[in-house]
Amino acid sequence: MTTNETHGKGDDAWLAECAAPGRHSFGLASALQTLETLFTIARWGTLAWTAQAVMDRAAAHERWALVAFAVTSALAVGAGWTAGTLATRGARAVATGLRQRLTAALLPTAGRIGETGPAEAAWAMVDLADDVADFHARTAPLSRSAPLSMIAVLAVTATVHWPAAIVLALTTALLPLNMRLAGLFAQHGADRQLAATRHLNAVVLDSFRGLRTLRELGAVGRRGRTLTTAAERLNKATMSVLRRAFLSGMIMDLVITFSIAVNATYIGLSLLGYVQVPHAPHLDLFTGLLVLLVCPMYFAPMRARASAFHQRERAVMAAGAIRAVVEDTPAAAIRTAGPQLTEPVGVSLTAVRFRYGGADRDTLHADAELAPGTWTAVTGASGSGKSTLLSLIAGLRRPSAGQVRWQTPSARHAPALGGCAWVGQQTVLLDATVRDNIRLGRPAATEREIRRAVDAAGLSAVIERLPEGLNTRLGEGGWGVSTGEARRIAIARAFLRGARLWLLDEPTAHLDADSEREVVEALRTATDGCTVVIATHSFPLAAAADSVLTIDDGVLHDATPVTAR
Structure with missing residues (x-):
């Protein structure tokens, strides 16, 4: 993608394009995250089977259930570890791609008009590239695996006991609104944090670069106070972002806890014989335990996506700052040096x-x-x-x-x-x-x-x-x-x-x-x-x-x- 082609595109679209170098790794990570969900469902199923076998005093079933539990546990852990490794590999590819583009833009390049300050250049190269890469490593696999994982959990729950699946589905309707509000709520704080970080970087670099002059002028103390003020501003902006993230996360946790509590209460009362839903399938220890174990899995992808809303705002700001640097370099750059000229020039x-x-x-x-x-x-x-x-x-x-x-x-x-x-x-x-x-x-x-x-x-x-x-x-x-x-x-x-x-x-x-x-x-x-x-x-x-x-x-x-x- 040339810089001319990126003109006119929003930071969101440009952020999405940055994921291209790691797309293959992210795709494989997504598939393995889905497999991890399936293996985890199977693991909890074997655990519920083990509990039912112990209750029924079926020794043969106990042994087979324990073997199945060990196998599915190993498969789930292996799939999760491999997914994480692939996501990390994709993040490295994204960060490397961004740093290559930044290098081409920051080094002397034909047609470059603007000049990027050393503090902003170092910040973009070291920190912002990693912010974008980490965001994609977290969200790119989730964007594909989350819906499939939730559907799988909901399908299993509906198969074994459909009233519990209805509770999950009804609760789901409350979460997207909270996630959207969380993202909007965090945007202003992320803007302030980005501006404060940029200011602090510039102050630190200028202070070290001009330390000798500051010392000769007797201005080290005043510069120290300026540095302290900039650090305090960044600290306040960061704490504001954390407070907003904590508040939106608390709201989501309340919704999720309420859903799981309703299902747990219903299953407990059903097993005791106090509640019976008409036309609902029979609820035994295996069914009830399986539903209780997989219910938290249903909300795990949504919890991760909600957390990514806050990270996304930081990544959008980082992408905007990087984009401002690389788009100043024209698509048609002067060729690099070929063989050294040996004739008079x-x-x-x-x-x-x-x-x-x-x-x-x-x-x-x-x-x-x-x-x-x-x-x-x-x-x-x-x-x-x-x-x-x-x-x-x-x-x-x-x-x-x-x-x-x-x-x-x-x-x-x-x-x-x-x-x-x-x-x-x-x-x-x-x-x-x-x-x-x-x-x-x-x-x-x-x-x-x-x-x-x-x-x-x-x-x-x-x-x-x-x-x-x-x-x-x-x-x-x-x-x-x-x-x-x-x-x-x-x-x-x-x-x-x-x-x-x-x-x-x-x-x-x-x-x-x-x-x-x-x-x-x-x-x-x-x-x-x-x-x-x-x-x-x-x-x-x-x-x-x-x-x-x-x-x-x-x-x-x-x-x-x-x-x-």
Whole structure:
């Protein structure tokens, strides 16, 4: 199902479609739940038979009844366990499918306009996907097995003693109304809980991310109070949902208890000879005990469905939040990178226009031809569209109009995700060794290739002074190396990819003059023979380019030669 096809559909319909990956497992689980009901009816029948045999002092019947009870008990337990296993497998398939769709939407994807915050993205990926999956694991098998199970119990009850079946049928009419009211009653509370959870996630993430700044400003205490308030709001919303669930569950339990009590009273008085319904079949110990044992089974599926009403509201909210993320990704995404291009790569921008969703004017107009093997600097004021231009060239976004093409001597290619090297002003370094951070560019790289990347990025001297060389473990965020050294690790990582097109987004931002000069020298060495496009405010970096493009009022101007080298 493409995202375009989901537009216009309600969250309920979208929630139902999410069950598709686990449908086969849920179908098998439903069949086994029905078998579990049948085996359980047989088990209670054999137990009633055993009681009747004991009453009649029929030893032979007692032995056979006990054997039958053991066999049917094993079959019922086995069917129930297998049904649960299949439902869990289906839930995993649903959660995996949702996470794959979220991954495709959250990672840089062609044409994606909106940006999802880290807190909401993590929440959707970790929690909301499981909320939807757990809901389907619980309700999808029940949707098929519940009616069949109830019919089976009602049929057995009617066969052995039809007055008891009439009591069950009359009570059933009261339950759907209670279930519907329970669902409506819980919806408002689920909305509040969802909003409170989203707010708390954002507050926690922002607090940890800005902890250093908060500490420097002396605002840790105020932020702590904000966090406490958000947690209390979520606690109140959760307790409200629980109170509503408890109240609706209590009403259902009253109805069920009343029905079972009526049947138990009737059977007890009938066995004592105080009540006799005209034309009703004879009631003995076997019949009465069997009816009393299977009556609770009749209401078990409805109790489970009622409980699922509350879970359903949470799942609908979760599906809506996930849907808001994945529907922002167009159906026709740019192709992923094929074989690494080994020929010189040029870039062609033909009548390119880009406009963010909801904007009333284009962000960028671009027409340019970037020759293979050249350095091109893109300058302009902050927010002018330099990073947007790079993202269009990389294939991270699709233009609203026009074409972006990578040109080689043999062919023209649409931008391919992962087909170019990207170095930005924020270098992502993992809590791992220097070697592992460099090898992110190509995990299968040999030691010799890693050493070449180190030399090309001008990292040799840095590696030598580290306590364990390439095996030195960097702290989270790159603790242990300077900002300039971190940039050169990113350059080594990009070099290792072997891409012929490099896109650099403010690669020397926040560096002093000496560090900037070292990074520029490392880039010159690492990108020899490659096409390089640089978004920058730095004159020394622009001066190192072969040509300069300027973005003014959203328009990319023709290249002008750079005289200062």
